[in-house]
Amino acid sequence: MILAEKIAALRRKNGWSQEEMAYQMGVSRQSVSKWESGTSIPDLERILKLSQIFGVSTDYLLKEDIEEEPAAAVSDTGSDELVKTVTVEEANEYMELNIQAAKKSAIATASYVLSPVVLLFLAGLSEYRQNVISENMAGGVGVVVLLLIVGIATAYFVMLGMKLEKYEYLEKECFRLEYGVEGIVRKRMAEYEGTYRICIMAGVFLCIICAVPLMIAAAIDSPDFVYIICTEILLIMIACAVFLFVLAGEKKDCFEVLLQEGDYTAEKKMEGKKTERVSRIYWCIIVTVYLGVSLYTNDWDRTWIIWPCAAVLFVAVRAICGAFKNKAE
Numbered sequence: 079m080i081l082a083e084k085i086a087a088l089r090r091k092n093g094w095s096q097e098e099m100a101y102q103m104g105v106s107r108q109s110v111s112k113w114e115s116g117t118s119i120p121d122l123e124r125i126l127k128l129s130q131i132f133g134v135s136t137d138y139l140l141k142e143d144i145e146e147e148p149a150a151a152v153s154d155t156g157s158d159e160l161v162k163t164v165t166v167e168e169a170n171e172y173m174e175l176n177i178q179a180a181k182k183s184a185i186a187t188a189s190y191v192l193s194p195v196v197l198l199f200l201a202g203l204s205e206y207r208q209n210v211i212s213e214n215m216a217g218g219v220g221v222v223v224l225l226l227i228v229g230i231a232t233a234y235f236v237m238l239g240m241k242l243e244k245y246e247y248l249e250k251e252c253f254r255l256e257y258g259v260e261g262i263v264r265k266r267m268a269e270y271e272g273t274y275r276i277c278i279m280a281g282v283f284l285c286i287i288c289a290v291p292l293m294i295a296a297a298i299d300s301p302d303f304v305y306i307i308c309t310e311i312l313l314i315m316i317a318c319a320v321f322l323f324v325l326a327g328e329k330k331d332c333f334e335v336l337l338q339e340g341d342y343t344a345e346k347k348m349e350g351k352k353t354e355r356v357s358r359i360y361w362c363i364i365v366t367v368y369l370g371v372s373l374y375t376n377d378w379d380r381t382w383i384i385w386p387c388a389a390v391l392f393v394a395v396r397a398i399c400g401a402f403k404n405k406a407e
Contacts, residue, residue: 082115098257163255164254177329177332183238185321197217206303277323
């Protein structure tokens with residue numbers, strides 16, 4: 079049985095018309111008709127999507143010598159679980175939950191950037207005006223505020239993860255959308271595109287100008303306390319940029335998750351599963367290093383710098399892992 083015959087047979091087995099299947103695939107009905115008549119062949123990306131919506135392997139679709147359809151549809155991950163179908167109600171609930179949580183997630187993420195602001199201000203104040211607050215009190219109060227901010231933000235992310243736990247498979251497993259769902263998601267994504275671009279541009283602008291206060295302070299040879307204030311302004315501007323990036327990204331991601339596009343294609347999901355173990359090991363090591371260095375030196379007002387450095391290094395680690403993977407292949 080050739081590819082064209084298999085596509086037609088699988089479509090009829092699912093009870094879809096050519097138009098309904100075209101909606102599932104994001105193509106025109108004429109394209110489906112050409113695939114089934116053999117006048118054209120779907121490209122690799124379409125082949126992968128066909129395997130997802132029909133719940134069969136790509137080998138079954140492409141190899142003519144495989145005549146029998148697998149008794150149980152399997153996902154591209156190699157598990158024996160049936161490919162799940164996402165209904166209109168599930169898709170709408172998932173989008174609403176993520177859109178409502180996006181603003182809070184953005185605030186929580188920006189809070190990590192802002193967490194050392196009070197500590198830096200009090201540390202500078204204790205040196206500039208020792209009669210106002212002692213160095214020990216400044217360090218103690220600053221660390222308490224830092225830990226409270228980080229703790230509250232982390233607790234929120236844990237609660238959000240529990241709330242979205244039932245939809246976790248959307249980001250990790252292959253699935254198919256019920257008839258009409260893709261059109262709804264694409265419409266909402268198109269409506270949001272303008273807001274997404276504005277948020278990204280504003281965030282980039284803030285990142286570019288955030289160092290201006292420090293440059294001005296250096297140009298006029300300001301006192302050390304002014305440098306501290308300028309550093310805090312820099313952190314606040316970066317936090318605002320992070321807020322915009324996360325707000326825009328979280329909303330757009332929920333659309334891409336449902337459409338299995340961008341960072342959530344079948345290939346990216348497979349790659350994510352392979353690097354998940356590396357991520358866990360990496361962050362466990364970073365936490366251990368942070369706590370060890372901080373407790374040994376008792377220099378909590380400086381050791382926080384480990385976190386932004388670790389975040390940048392993590393990108394490099396993932397790139398190295400990807401390079402080794404490509405070399406192995």
